[in-house]
Amino acid sequence: MLQTLAGVNLAGHSVQGGMALPPPPHGHEGADGDGRKQDIGDILHQIMTITDQSLDEAQAKKHALNCHRMKPALFSVLCEIKEKTGLSIRGAQEEDPPDPQLMRLDNMLLAEGVSGPEKGGGSAAAAAAAAASGSSSDNSIEHSDYRAKLTQIRQIYHTELEKYEQACNEFTTHVMNLLREQSRTRPISPKEIERMVGIIHRKFSSIQMQLKQSTCEAVMILRSRFLDARRKRRNFSKQATEILNEYFYSHLSNPYPSEEAKEELAKKCSITVSQVSNWFGNKRIRYKKNIGKFQEEANLYAAKTAVTAAHAVAAAVQNNQTNSPTTPNSGSSGSFNLPNSGDMFMNMQSLNGDSYQGSQVGANVQSQVDTLRHVINQTGGYSDGLGGNSLYSPHNLNANGGWQDATTPSSVTSPTEGPGSVHSDTSN
DNA sequence: AGTGATGATTGCAC
DNA sequence: GTGCAATCATCACT
Numbered sequence: 001m002l003q004t005l006a007g008v009n010l011a012g013h014s015v016q017g018g019m020a021l022p023p024p025p026h027g028h029e030g031a032d033g034d035g036r037k038q039d040i041g042d043i044l045h046q047i048m049t050i051t052d053q054s055l056d057e058a059q060a061k062k063h064a065l066n067c068h069r070m071k072p073a074l075f076s077v078l079c080e081i082k083e084k085t086g087l088s089i090r091g092a093q094e095e096d097p098p099d100p101q102l103m104r105l106d107n108m109l110l111a112e113g114v115s116g117p118e119k120g121g122g123s124a125a126a127a128a129a130a131a132a133s134g135s136s137s138d139n140s141i142e143h144s145d146y147r148a149k150l151t152q153i154r155q156i157y158h159t160e161l162e163k164y165e166q167a168c169n170e171f172t173t174h175v176m177n178l179l180r181e182q183s184r185t186r187p188i189s190p191k192e193i194e195r196m197v198g199i200i201h202r203k204f205s206s207i208q209m210q211l212k213q214s215t216c217e218a219v220m221i222l223r224s225r226f227l228d229a230r231r232k233r234r235n236f237s238k239q240a241t242e243i244l245n246e247y248f249y250s251h252l253s254n255p256y257p258s259e260e261a262k263e264e265l266a267k268k269c270s271i272t273v274s275q276v277s278n279w280f281g282n283k284r285i286r287y288k289k290n291i292g293k294f295q296e297e298a299n300l301y302a303a304k305t306a307v308t309a310a311h312a313v314a315a316a317v318q319n320n321q322t323n324s325p326t327t328p329n330s331g332s333s334g335s336f337n338l339p340n341s342g343d344m345f346m347n348m349q350s351l352n353g354d355s356y357q358g359s360q361v362g363a364n365v366q367s368q369v370d371t372l373r374h375v376i377n378q379t380g381g382y383s384d385g386l387g388g389n390s391l392y393s394p395h396n397l398n399a400n401g402g403w404q405d406a407t408t409p410s411s412v413t414s415p416t417e418g419p420g421s422v423h424s425d426t427s428n
Numbered sequence: 429a430g431t432g433a434t435g436a437t438t439g440c441a442c
Numbered sequence: 443g444t445g446c447a448a449t450c451a452t453c454a455c456t
Contacts, residue, residue: 233434233435233436233451233452233453234435234452234453235433235434235435235452235453235454236434236435241434256444256445274436275435275436277444277445278435278436278437279434279435280445281444281445281446281447282434282435282436284445284446285445285446285447285448286433286434288446289447429456430455430456431454431455431456432453432454432455432456433452433453433454433455434451434452434453434454435450435451435452435453436449436450436451436452437448437449437450437451438447438448438449438450439446439447439448439449440445440446440447440448441444441445441446442443442444442445442446
């Protein structure tokens, strides 16, 4: 049938008098070879002279062609032929499975909070990183900065994506219109238009993939810049260091805070428990390595805690004056916690004025300090007999360089208290 | 740029 | 799992 039709139109009475189709054939075409050659020659001639025709002429012929009663049949036949040839071969590769790389990129962008629903400008990754690297004020600044940058990336990504989608839609509509228009004169089936749309979408999605890829790269760079704790190490705040030092020097005989104490310190210092552990690990080793260097610091903190202790003792004594006054180590009152303990190896009387002024706390307090001193002395940790400027003696380090009381540190919830020692825990 | 301080990590021992 | 010791990487100061 195809051959018949094709033969009718091309070899038979086709395109007589311009491009207009002839009336339908009445039978089979003539088998005359010369006649066929003549016809083909005519067609070629018409094609070659088509540019000489005026626009009106062309439109008129086009209209005549469209109105020809054989046109629909011929159109579908040509479409079928086209379908079976390589002209539409590109459509064969449609319906391929989703690109794994694209899926990876999508997942990553989703996990980073770039694509998907807005999570308050932040992301799960940022939150995780925040938890991992602590949550000090410095870090929070950093994370807000990180979030701001991420939001920026997110905005750029969405703007670009929107642009691409818009361009894709516009282009698709344009091509579809064009093809529909052309389908009136060319054998273009709706299926083929669909395929063309698919091709366009694939092209645009490959552009989108590039966008996603560069967005992922940007996020990765941002993460490594902002959230790598080691790269972006920040010193703890002065206050945090002070709190940690106070605890360390007031528990020098056993500077191993319990889990509870670590948590308390972490909370106070706005750092993580593991950071507290790191700090104590570093402090212990560095103190041990260079005791001399830390002596001044130790004296300072010891004086500080002594003053606090004296104040606390004074307050306690005043509270208990009407009752039976007790020494602080009686531990009857839970109203205060003496922040220094048997760890105090300080000679208060030899402290200089900058660190400590006995007169500042008054005679009453001074007597209590003396009491305290006595109590501390009883623990064996206090010594008046230190030579030179050695206000502070690391008695608590044994010959092996370890802490004497450092037995099963992880299970120790408070410093080992000798008889008569005052419970202290600055973390409380 | 050099240097010491400091927080984090790693490998090992218990 | 915890702590020690060594080390790394960065900060902060000169």
